[in-house]
Amino acid sequence: MTYYVTTPIYYVNDAPHLGHAYTTVAADVLARWHRQRGEDVWFLTGTDEHGEKILRTAEANGVPPQVWADRLAEESWKPLWQHLGISHDDFIRTTQQRHTDRVREFFQDLYDNGRIRKGSYEGPYCVACEEYKLPGELIEAADGTLLCAIHKRPVDLLKEENYFFKLSEYGERLLAHYEANPRFVQPESARNEVVNFVRGGLQDLSVSRSTFDWGVKIPWDDDHVIYVWADALLNYATAVGYNENPEKFESTFPADVHLVGKDILRFHAIIWPAMLMANGLPLPGRIAANGWLMVGGEKMSKSNLTGIRPQDLTAHFGVDAYRWYFLRAIAFGQDGSFSWEDFTARYTSELANDYGNLASRVTVMIGRYCGGTLPEATAAGEAERAVREGLARTVAEADRRIGDELDFQGGILAVFDFVKQVNGYLTEQEPWKVAKEDSPEAEARLATILYTAAESLRAITVLLAPIMPETSQQLWGSLGAEASLGRLPDQRIQETADWGRLPAGTTVTKGAVLFPRLEEKPTV
Template sequence: MSTPDCSRWKSEPCSHPQGRLASAPMADPFYITTAIHYPNGKPHIGHAYETIAADIIARFQRLLGREVRFQTGTDEHGLKMAQKARDLGMTPRALADEMSGHFRDLFDKLDITYDRFIRTTDADHHRASHAIWEAMAAKGDLYLDRYEGWYSVRDEAYYDEKELVEGEGGEKLSPQGTPVEWTEEETWFFRLSSYAEPLLELLNKPGFLEPASRRNEMIAFVEGGLKDLSVSRTSFDWGVKVPGSENHVMYVWVDALTNYITGLGYPDGGELWDKFWPASLHLIGKDIVRFHTIYWPAFLMSADLPVPQKVFGHGFLLNRGVKESKSAGNVTDPNELVDLYGVDALRYFLMAEVTFGQDGSYSAQALVNKVNAELANSFGNLAQRTLSMIHKNMDGKLEAFEPSEDDMKLLSTVREACRDVLPREFEALNFSVGIEAWLKAVFACNAYVDEQAPWGLKKTDPERMKAVLQTLFMAIRDLAIAIQPVVPAKSATVLDQLGVGEDHRSYADLSNEGWFAALASTGHSIEKPNPVFPRLELPEQETA
């Protein structure tokens, strides 16, 4: 076959904002997806980590004024599901229904603002999978042959002999350390080898695949030579049937990857398709980068469809430095963490603690320590004592004032963090860096409180006391707006206590210099505040 024409699948560069916040809604919509999760067991902390990160990105982009489409869901076909269901004495569909429900319940509990929770057992997904298969067949990229090689059921992936590693007992393992088995069966093949050149061009495109380490791995994989890919199975029947070959089911990754376009109305097109494809960002774990940056773009090129604008492969979340596994008995149920510490505490810890893109470690002790120090003792205490003093010493009423040089210096520090640094770093998916800048602004506010000592100014200079407290009021408003994607419920509570209307909480509102004067001119007053960030305590078993 000749090298495919690249002109029809190239996507335009993504025009995300950088630096200064936009003051008006942005024209380009934003489509973000997580990997769809494999429901052969209940969700673990890794599923929560990726989905929380995606939700933070979605909320962040909405606050910038973009129209956002956010999709997550479950990947329910494949041999692994069929074997698990057999072991449990269930049908695969019954297992999928039960486990998919656990994922959806968790994501609702985590305050995930998805627009669609897709299941690969959905009727429209089977139809979309048939359509992309037929498009690849029409291109001449599918042919029937026999597959002989190594397959990992756990990874649902084929591996070349040279990729395998030796286990402790001398057994052959995949690069992920999972068991492999020799497989022989009739199969449909996809002409992946024909797409090496356009794939290299795509992988070398700045910004398509991040972090850079993942990009380098994939470039090396393609340069090492691509073999045609087996894309159907006959040894089991739990999957999407291959059109015209009913004894074959599609390789689970053909089916799974297609979910990203199913959710936008493929193959019919329509408003969602026209508005949101190609995807702005596929957010995935580092272990499935190959499927999303080699197989998936090749399938799309074959079907004459645009490729995604960006794929980001994040790292693993380790339990006290060790990868979780059922055999090790260290699997963490995120539901339990939420019940113990709250949704926003978990969201904040995961994003503030881990450098996104790298592996990170967590423990209950680390979560409690970080959330208590940064949210309860720093931001929460700042908001509580400021609003309490306004309520007690000013009857809760705001009034116009002339800020001093010290006041302006603090407000400038807060505005730089909230308007410039945090949005810039969140745009680059550097969540921990953006949160660190936000936290430094919180620390600056607390230092300002200690320096100005408003409790002592009530008798010596009441007008100065008012200026100090209202400067802090302004700073807290900016800080609460900026951190909304990470701690949405708690931020909303702070903004409610400030009296900031729900229609004045976007990032564009951070650039409104006259908001305080307008609010004060209405005779605005605040009620006595309640603590928003209570200190967390470790359960007895964690402290033992």
């Protein structure tokens, strides 16, 4: 079976911001990690291009909605993912025929099976959320205007005749599934929110709109288009061959992990599994919700002024440091804050001083004392055994935290604890002093110290490759590992702690500085 991981598909009402990139980089790290476990992986991302919000945005910009969607998908979203090194296997757009045809078939099946009824609905509607709001999901402005609690925008009071999915019939089945599968929704706070919401009673879901026509037509009634969220959720099935490629679908679907923002948790943890239950399809393994990214205490979004472009940060810190920082600084599933000052401090302390300095020291000393040839370790003792044991613990912990628990921060911290251990080992062993001693014992000791440090770097490089692929590739080349061990992406996580993989005699060179000194903070 294939390990199948997804991001949400993102609205094309504007260009991507840091919050979108955070979720997507996390998914990329997870996909790369499982590939390095030797698993078949399918990594899906894409864009959500239907609905009233897209229609209004396109009209405000004086172009048809398809033209707007094409422009944003091709000129903003895809280029950013390429820039950030996102290794997705597919990029689905909900305006593609491979999606729209299958969505109509899915809904026809729901209708034929009696899962959909016609009725009328009246209530507050947030265009930005593309969702009717319950009373508890609204806040009141000073003038009495009702606002969406998420977007702080006035809601529209709508009344229309729609088709409804009988969501109310699935409450008990959903609760039973949550109970039987405690990891289905993560983190625990998100699971509790979902369970409490379902226990409060589910209402049937309006799954069509008749006040605009930018969407997938209801197959039995051309006066209605399918509700954008019901359309969008099906991308996870249509992208892997639903009703089109049975072999691909059976080997890939359902997703092992859907990574989502917590503001769209209910769609994924309630509506999506209920839709699958209704048509007899299997449910995903996990819905993992990340928290909000805060800047100045305010949620990062396209609808306020905190939307810093990812490119502003990568131009200053570099792409790999960007990928590393947000997963290192913010526990996945929790809200987190971003500041230039914090990024700068962590970059300097952890990347440049700890990791970059270790790589530089080791490669320079092998060049200086061994002519650039990795020596053989013949005098290993207790200090080296401690390093080997530290590596074994690090690999096991990082693999568990990142690969199984989606604890990216914990996995990164485990690796950087080992970086500190190796730096401490060099400080204690003082190879620069040993090199001044003129004896066979000192020569053997120096060779052992330098081999131990280089072999540790080999392992660190493999563990950080899913997080910082370009930097890791650069160091992999400096260590001469490509020639002796093969491509970095082909290295297996579970073999990383096997000591002695980097052979003596390998040519080691000092490459460019991994993490250059930062310039002054730019004005953005």
